[in-house]
Amino acid sequence: MKIVRHRIELVTTAPIEIIDISAQIRDIVAGSGISNGLVTASCLHTTARINVNEREDKLMQDMLTFLKRFAPRDGDYLHNLAPIDGRDNAHAHLIGLFMNSSETIPLADGALVLGEWQSVFFIELDGPRPKRGIELQIMGQS
Amino acid sequence: MKIVRHRIELVTTAPIEIIDISAQIRDIVAGSGISNGLVTASCLHTTARINVNEREDKLMQDMLTFLKRFAPRDGDYLHNLAPIDGRDNAHAHLIGLFMNSSETIPLADGALVLGEWQSVFFIELDGPRPKRGIELQIMGQS
Amino acid sequence: MKIVRHRIELVTTAPIEIIDISAQIRDIVAGSGISNGLVTASCLHTTARINVNEREDKLMQDMLTFLKRFAPRDGDYLHNLAPIDGRDNAHAHLIGLFMNSSETIPLADGALVLGEWQSVFFIELDGPRPKRGIELQIMGQS
Numbered sequence: 001m002k003i004v005r006h007r008i009e010l011v012t013t014a015p016i017e018i019i020d021i022s023a024q025i026r027d028i029v030a031g032s033g034i035s036n037g038l039v040t041a042s043c044l045h046t047t048a049r050i051n052v053n054e055r056e057d058k059l060m061q062d063m064l065t066f067l068k069r070f071a072p073r074d075g076d077y078l079h080n081l082a083p084i085d086g087r088d089n090a091h092a093h094l095i096g097l098f099m100n101s102s103e104t105i106p107l108a109d110g111a112l113v114l115g116e117w118q119s120v121f122f123i124e125l126d127g128p129r130p131k132r133g134i135e136l137q138i139m140g141q142s
Numbered sequence: 143m144k145i146v147r148h149r150i151e152l153v154t155t156a157p158i159e160i161i162d163i164s165a166q167i168r169d170i171v172a173g174s175g176i177s178n179g180l181v182t183a184s185c186l187h188t189t190a191r192i193n194v195n196e197r198e199d200k201l202m203q204d205m206l207t208f209l210k211r212f213a214p215r216d217g218d219y220l221h222n223l224a225p226i227d228g229r230d231n232a233h234a235h236l237i238g239l240f241m242n243s244s245e246t247i248p249l250a251d252g253a254l255v256l257g258e259w260q261s262v263f264f265i266e267l268d269g270p271r272p273k274r275g276i277e278l279q280i281m282g283q284s
Numbered sequence: 285m286k287i288v289r290h291r292i293e294l295v296t297t298a299p300i301e302i303i304d305i306s307a308q309i310r311d312i313v314a315g316s317g318i319s320n321g322l323v324t325a326s327c328l329h330t331t332a333r334i335n336v337n338e339r340e341d342k343l344m345q346d347m348l349t350f351l352k353r354f355a356p357r358d359g360d361y362l363h364n365l366a367p368i369d370g371r372d373n374a375h376a377h378l379i380g381l382f383m384n385s386s387e388t389i390p391l392a393d394g395a396l397v398l399g400e401w402q403s404v405f406f407i408e409l410d411g412p413r414p415k416r417g418i419e420l421q422i423m424g425q426s
Contacts, residue, residue: 001143001285001425003320005392036145038182038246038281040322042390044399046338052243054188058220059235066213066236071350078342093343094350098240098382101336101402102389104322105244106184106279108147113277115186118243135397137390139322139424140281141143143285178287180324180388180423194385196330200362201377208355208378240382247386248326248421250289255419257328260385282423283285 002142004032008041008134012048012127016067018060019122021134026112028136035110037140042102044133047092047126049099055119067125071095092125099123107140144284146174150183150276154190154269158209160202161264163276167247168254170278177252179282184244186275189234189268191241197261209267213237234267241265249282285425288316292325292418296332296411300351302344303406305418309389310396312420319394321424326386328417331376331410333383339403351409355379376409383407391424 006028010019021041029039043050053063077090103120106113114120122134148170152161163183171181185192195205219232245262248255256262264276290312294303305325313323327334337347361374387404390397398404406418 003425005390005397038180038279038322040388040390042388042397044397044402046336046399046401051239052188053235053238056221056226058223059232062219062221062232062236063239066239077346079340079346081342084340090343090346093337094346096337097335097347097350097407100242100384101387103243104182104184104246104388106147106182106277108277108279113147113184113186113279115188115275117188118186123239133399135390135392137322137392137397141145180322180421193381194330195377195380198363198368200365201374204361204363204374204378205381208381242384245385246324246326246388248289248324248419250419250421255289255326255328255421257330257417259330260328265381283287 002034004034004138006136008136010122010132012124012129012132014127016064017124017127018063020055020119021122022119025120029138032138033142034138034140035142037107039105039107040102040137042135044135046096047089048132049096049123050103051121051123052103052118053121054117067095089126095125144176146176146280148278150278152264152274154266154271154274156269158206159266159269160205162197162261163264164261167262171280174280175284176280176282177284179249181247181249182244182279184277186277188238189231190274191238191265192245193263193265194245194260195263196259209237231268237267286318288318288422290420292420294406294416296408296413296416298411300348301408301411302347304339304403305406306403309404313422316422317426318422318424319426321391323389323391324386324421326419328419330380331373332416333380333407334387335405335407336387336402337405338401351379371410373410379409
């Protein structure tokens, strides 16, 4: 069994932003020498998440609208009364109760097992940020 | 280490439908020759999801009602203005922001490690569909 | 490859309660003899969940409020008309459609790969309960 890991780093430029990281994941997997196993993409932040969904521009606008309504930034939150890091980001943590910190994707014969319409998104919920990290771990056999 | 994979195929018959796939998963695991490791059930669609919950008829009706209210099918979504595939399914993608694409379940001494009330559900969010797929991967030791 | 598993047991004392289990997970991982691989924390109940989020007291109060509003305990649910176990807990199952039954966390060089603000929470949604269980499985290499 072999384990390869890689840190994906991203810059985000908006309060809420959806970034497709599928191509980066595929590149790292291709270079890993592992053909069968599990790929885990794990977001290292509590105010950003991972989601597998469809990459379609209008849908991604719908997603931003839906996320903003689900837990409005200007809601009445105790966490925002005296934020440790100076950010009013309770909404991002609350959305994060319901979204995934990580995704685990099967790897078969060198390819991520994803359906035709599935992309892997990093979703920023408290941007912009100069540096966001995702741990990519590939565990399996060559 | 050994890896076995199997594609579960389903037909769905309603716009939103909850299908218990626990028995199919157990059968495939039993035939895999793997007794300890991880079982990953990965839905290959962006408008269907996986959830571990209780199989009880009235509760499953409550779930359908709750899902329909959470993102109503007839909402005002940009994605539905000119759908690629002719389906008004923005609601299914939006629900999918918050639900799981996959579940990873420990396998111990030949048995899925699930509690007494836990079943693994495939949840159709944009049906009916003639063919839905779930990749089942079992990785571990005999 | 080596697999170690351990059952974490908890007592819960409130209807909805957030319990940080990061330290327990780290202790079990430290004693496992496995340094690189995957750690899966799998909740064995349909009315409790796992979430990775920030441990901050006021935020955790916001989370309780948000969860209570998302699916109110006194809502009109069919599941509560004749509950099998005498508990009016439909709200907990419905919240569970959107929350995680398990979390899979990479393990690298003996440490859980979590960001600075990330804690692993067990979230009770139908307490209090005298005994809750989480299966912890560590799979990897020394």
